[in-house]
Amino acid sequence: MPKEIPKAYEPDKYEDVIYRKWEESGVFQPENLKNTKGVYCNVLPPPNSNGELHLGHVSGYVVMDLMGRYQRMLGKKVLLLPGKDHAGIQTQVVYEKKIKKERNINRHDLGRDKFYDEVYDFCIDRANYMRSQEKKIGLSADWDKEKFTLDPKIVKQVLKTFVDMYNEVDAQGNRMIYRGERIINWCPRCASALADVEVEHEEQQAKLYYFTYDKNFPILIATTRLETKLGDTAVAVNPKDERYKKYIGKIYQADFCGVKLEIKIIADRNVDMKFGTGALGVTPAHSAIDWQMAQENDLKIVKVINEDGKINKNFGEFSGKTVLAAREMIVEKLKEQGLIEKEEDFINNLSVCERCKTAIEPLVSEQWFVNVDHKNFSLKKEARKAIESGKINIYPEKFKDVMLSWIDNVHDWCISRQIWWGPRIPAWYGATINKKEKIYVGADKPEGNGWVQDSDTFDTWFSSGQWAYTALGFPGGDDFKEFYPSDTMVMGRDILPFWAFRMIILSLYRTGKIPFKNLYFTGLIRDEKGKKMSKSKGNGIEPLDMIEKYGTDAARLSTIIGATPGNDMNLSEEKIAGFRNMVNKLWNISRYVITNYELQITNYELNQKKLTSADYWILQKMFMLISLVTDDLNNYQFSQAGERLREFTWNELADWYIEATKFDSGTEKNKVLGMILRDLLKLWHPFIPFVTETIWKKLSYEDFLIISKWPDVKCYLNIKYAYDINDKNSLSDFTLVVHLIKAIRNARLENKIEPSRKVKAVIHAGECVELIRRNESLIKGMRTGIEELEVKKSGEEIVGEIKIVVADVIIYLIGAIDKEKEEARIKKEKINLEKQIKIIKNKLANKNFVERAPEMIVKQEKDKLGRLEKEIGELGF
RNA sequence: GGACGGCUAGCUCAGCUGGUUAGAGCGCUACGUUGACAUCGUAGAGGUCACAAGUUCAAAUCUUGUGUCGUCCACCA
Numbered sequence: 001m002p003k004e005i006p007k008a009y010e011p012d013k014y015e016d017v018i019y020r021k022w023e024e025s026g027v028f029q030p031e032n033l034k035n036t037k038g039v040y041c042n043v044l045p046p047p048n049s050n051g052e053l054h055l056g057h058v059s060g061y062v063v064m065d066l067m068g069r070y071q072r073m074l075g076k077k078v079l080l081l082p083g084k085d086h087a088g089i090q091t092q093v094v095y096e097k098k099i100k101k102e103r104n105i106n107r108h109d110l111g112r113d114k115f116y117d118e119v120y121d122f123c124i125d126r127a128n129y130m131r132s133q134e135k136k137i138g139l140s141a142d143w144d145k146e147k148f149t150l151d152p153k154i155v156k157q158v159l160k161t162f163v164d165m166y167n168e169v170d171a172q173g174n175r176m177i178y179r180g181e182r183i184i185n186w187c188p189r190c191a192s193a194l195a196d197v198e199v200e201h202e203e204q205q206a207k208l209y210y211f212t213y214d215k216n217f218p219i220l221i222a223t224t225r226l227e228t229k230l231g232d233t234a235v236a237v238n239p240k241d242e243r244y245k246k247y248i249g250k251i252y253q254a255d256f257c258g259v260k261l262e263i264k265i266i267a268d269r270n271v272d273m274k275f276g277t278g279a280l281g282v283t284p285a286h287s288a289i290d291w292q293m294a295q296e297n298d299l300k301i302v303k304v305i306n307e308d309g310k311i312n313k314n315f316g317e318f319s320g321k322t323v324l325a326a327r328e329m330i331v332e333k334l335k336e337q338g339l340i341e342k343e344e345d346f347i348n349n350l351s352v353c354e355r356c357k358t359a360i361e362p363l364v365s366e367q368w369f370v371n372v373d374h375k376n377f378s379l380k381k382e383a384r385k386a387i388e389s390g391k392i393n394i395y396p397e398k399f400k401d402v403m404l405s406w407i408d409n410v411h412d413w414c415i416s417r418q419i420w421w422g423p424r425i426p427a428w429y430g431a432t433i434n435k436k437e438k439i440y441v442g443a444d445k446p447e448g449n450g451w452v453q454d455s456d457t458f459d460t461w462f463s464s465g466q467w468a469y470t471a472l473g474f475p476g477g478d479d480f481k482e483f484y485p486s487d488t489m490v491m492g493r494d495i496l497p498f499w500a501f502r503m504i505i506l507s508l509y510r511t512g513k514i515p516f517k518n519l520y521f522t523g524l525i526r527d528e529k530g531k532k533m534s535k536s537k538g539n540g541i542e543p544l545d546m547i548e549k550y551g552t553d554a555a556r557l558s559t560i561i562g563a564t565p566g567n568d569m570n571l572s573e574e575k576i577a578g579f580r581n582m583v584n585k586l587w588n589i590s591r592y593v594i595t596n597y598e599l600q601i602t603n604y605e606l607n608q609k610k611l612t613s614a615d616y617w618i619l620q621k622m623f624m625l626i627s628l629v630t631d632d633l634n635n636y637q638f639s640q641a642g643e644r645l646r647e648f649t650w651n652e653l654a655d656w657y658i659e660a661t662k663f664d665s666g667t668e669k670n671k672v673l674g675m676i677l678r679d680l681l682k683l684w685h686p687f688i689p690f691v692t693e694t695i696w697k698k699l700s701y702e703d704f705l706i707i708s709k710w711p712d713v714k715c716y717l718n719i720k721y722a723y724d725i726n727d728k729n730s731l732s733d734f735t736l737v738v739h740l741i742k743a744i745r746n747a748r749l750e751n752k753i754e755p756s757r758k759v760k761a762v763i764h765a766g767e768c769v770e771l772i773r774r775n776e777s778l779i780k781g782m783r784t785g786i787e788e789l790e791v792k793k794s795g796e797e798i799v800g801e802i803k804i805v806v807a808d809v810i811i812y813l814i815g816a817i818d819k820e821k822e823e824a825r826i827k828k829e830k831i832n833l834e835k836q837i838k839i840i841k842n843k844l845a846n847k848n849f850v851e852r853a854p855e856m857i858v859k860q861e862k863d864k865l866g867r868l869e870k871e872i873g874e875l876g877f
Numbered sequence: 878g879g880a881c882g883g884c885u886a887g888c889u890c891a892g893c894u895g896g897u898u899a900g901a902g903c904g905c906u907a908c909g910u911u912g913a914c915a916u917c918g919u920a921g922a923g924g925u926c927a928c929a930a931g932u933u934c935a936a937a938u939c940u941u942g943u944g945u946c947g948u949c950c951a952c953c954a
Binding site: 005007008009201208221222223224225236271272275276279280281282283287288289290346347348349398401402405406409493494496497524528550561562563564566567568569570571572574575577578580581582583584585587588589590591592593594595596635637639640643646647654655658659662742745746748749750752754755756781783832835836839843846847848849850851852853854857860861 | 879880881882883888889890891893896898901902903904907908909911912913914916917918919920921933934935947948949950951952953954
């Protein structure tokens with residue numbers, strides 16, 4: 001056994017080496033695992049391969065890796081399947097910025113094909129870098145199977161889904177995927193349509209204008225967007241509004257700043273009578289609600305704003321102007337004519353593009369949509385069923401309701417994007433015959449000439465939404481057959497509507513099965529003040545910097561301990577440093593044990609006659625720890641499991657048991673310590689794989705810790721304890737010794753006895769006399785400063801000395817009293833005891849309590865009162 | 878407007894299905910080079926568990942209401 005171990009754990013000396021050895025040994029490949037029972041699979045969320053890993057990725061991967069390692073140790077055939085996402089719009093935005101900055105060009109300068117090729121290379125490059133980061137954090141994934149969303153086999157399936165859904169036609173001829181002119185969210189900068197979920201809302205200060213179209217128009221209306229009024233075809237009022245009832249149904253011709261409008265007055269119950277003037281100018285082409293009204297009232301739809309964010313043709317002097325310029329011109333003109341009655345400051349919600357934060361223009365455009373409530377197969381209803389029935393288990397549970405309410409409110413999903421990066425929609429348009437457009441939808445280009453492919457690409461979530469099965473090699477792949485549906489899916493709570501929902505609906509449609517059995521949401525990681533981390537604010541913590549500084553294990557712990565599932569967590573560098581200390585503590589415990597003992601690592605046959613109080617105690621604690629941590633992990637209580645492990649390692653093992661071994665005379669230490677260290681390393685391994693594997697190696701085990709078997713409580717149960725180890729309230733001998741030692745230390749400090757000063761102690765131990773005698777060396781050795789110890793069953797009260805009472809045991813410290821300080825200490829003790837006694841007496845004086853509370857509880861209180869009164873009596877009150 | 882979540886020690890948070898003297902880590906105070914660890918040890922101080930009412934023998938824990946901060950959804954023309 002090696003005896004030379006460095007004082008401090010230095011992660012960078014071991015991490016890369018160990019990771020490489022794991023990889024080389026093939027343990028990340030499920031096929032290489034021996035004697036497995038059952039399978040476990042987690043299809044890892046593919047990060048967008050256009051940047052680098054941030055803390056959010058890390059915290060998610062740590063959870064997944066933790067679960068994967070745990071399941072592997074349970075003996076399952078474990079597959080953690082990694083991948084990368086091409087991330088349509090986001091990557092295009094990133095790359096456009098890059099070429100603008102580096103080469104001062106835009107994508108049109110390159111042309112579609114060249115642009116695509118460059119972005120592809122860029123993604124591969126980023127993917128390589130990000131993979132190295134994923135390895136750095138210890139992810140035990142099967143890299144041989146890594147997938148990319150643009151892998152031909154995967155794209156083929158994505159296109160097939162599109163074709164299948166297009167060909168899904170109900171009795172009325174409605175397709176599940178259809179092309180149509182509808183109002184959509186348009187990002188002028190990305191020059192693309194966006195799905196509803198890709199739009200964010202930001203509050204902004206705006207002006208609300210009260211105006212009429214011309215001097216003959218009878219109704220005053222309010223708007224913030226005067227320029228869109230060029231496309232108004234109606235004015236809507238609430239049907240109950242007495243002010244406007246008489247106008248409903250009438251049609252007015254108006255001259256709005258030189259543009260002829262035909263305005264119909266319509267009634268709609270959604271109009272808020274209290275807002276503005278209670279009358280709303282309806283612009284069907286540029287507002288979702290108005291568009292809806294236009295459908296219901298058969299209104300004309302006049303497009304005002306173009307895809308480039310400028311005013312459409314046919315609007316005279318306004319045509320070609322930007323939205324803002326047109327607005328100013330109209331304000332000017334209306335003012336000249338005295339048609340603006342007033343302007344009000346007003347805060348409204350501006351819609352912006354989730355990716356580039358540009359203001360969204362709602363506009364009518366021809367796009368591809370998924371009908372989420374199709375008659376042949378209602379995606380939303382099927383998804384609801386899968387979740388409600390519990391086939392998909394959502395954790396934490398509160399997200400089940402979030403998911404369901406989201407499902408209920410979902411609209412048809414716009415899946416076409418006018419960008420270049422990503423798989424193209426497999427639709428071809430033929431030469432027009434008889435002015436009717438010919439369309440062909442199919443995976444491959446149709447026969448014949450003149451077919452032109454749709455220039456749009458897919459919403460990236462249409463592709464990543466199929467990841468759960470495409471990544472596993474659907475339909476024929478072995479992994480798909482063996483591992484689908486996967487066991488766990490982990491993602492940040494922010495992408496529930498984007499990803500979780502889409503994966504569920506698309507998987508149900510394509511495979512007829514749920515994509516995964518358990519869906520676990522993590523919270524978001526924020527800075528120490530609870531602010532969102534962002535590069536521009538400079539408050540982000542770079543995971544790789546932290547790993548370099550404190551080690552991967554510390555970084556992993558910092559994202560696990562203190563995190564409540566689904567709740568956001570604040571993280572600071574100090575916190576990570578704290579966990580570095582934790583890792584180092586474990587290192588030093590091991591260092592001490594390894595260098596001081598010839599540890600048994602194979603034979604744990606204990607000679608129970610030789611076990612000491614401390615031995616029994618730590619074995620019991622270990623038994624409890626294994627049971628509880630196992631339960632915690634089975635219930636996704638990672639933080640709690642981590643805290644238990646820290647508590648055991650630091651406060652029980654290091655502070656008490658290891659300290660005790662320095663004075664304890666037991667002969668079984670090499671076996672007990674061998675068992676404890678072995679199992680402790682196993683329990684810690686899923687959390688902090690590197691340091692545990694490093695120590696494991698120093699223990700000269702043949703196999704890697706990563707493929708060792710999860711601890712079994714059986715060997716702890718075989719020990720004959722003097723008390724019930726399943727009862728966590730039962731006091732072991734050692735617990736009393738701990739209380740005694742703490743009380744002695746406290747009394748010394750309170751009496752200001754110099755730490756170096758040795759004293760004599762006399763103990764009147766009553767029934768505990770044998771127990772105290774057995775543990776004499778501990779009581780003397782463990783920083784109590786006791787040199788001479790006299791243990792008796794009972795004796796005369798020793799007056800004028802420090803007197804400590806713990807349960808039935810009385811300790812006198814001889815010749816060290818500081819009268820004043822001792823009095824103060826006793827007084828404090830007394831107040832404390834009295835407080836407790838009072839509480840219990842009050843309870844017992846309450847007739848209702850004694851009568852109605854369970855007998856157990858009443859007895860507990862009575863016993864406690866007896867004990868406390870005895871103690872307080874001993875102290876002389 | 879709808880919903881959800883937080884509000885517990887100076888800070889970050891645990892406290893599940895009601896019964897503990899309300900806990901942890903960091904920070905703070907005092908002391909300490911004791912044979913792994915100063916990335917350490919020992920001992921402390923510090924909280925009307927946001928507020929109010931209710932249920933109960935018993936409430937940080939359950940119910941209702943209020944306040945406050947935050948998040949999401951819808952949407953404000």
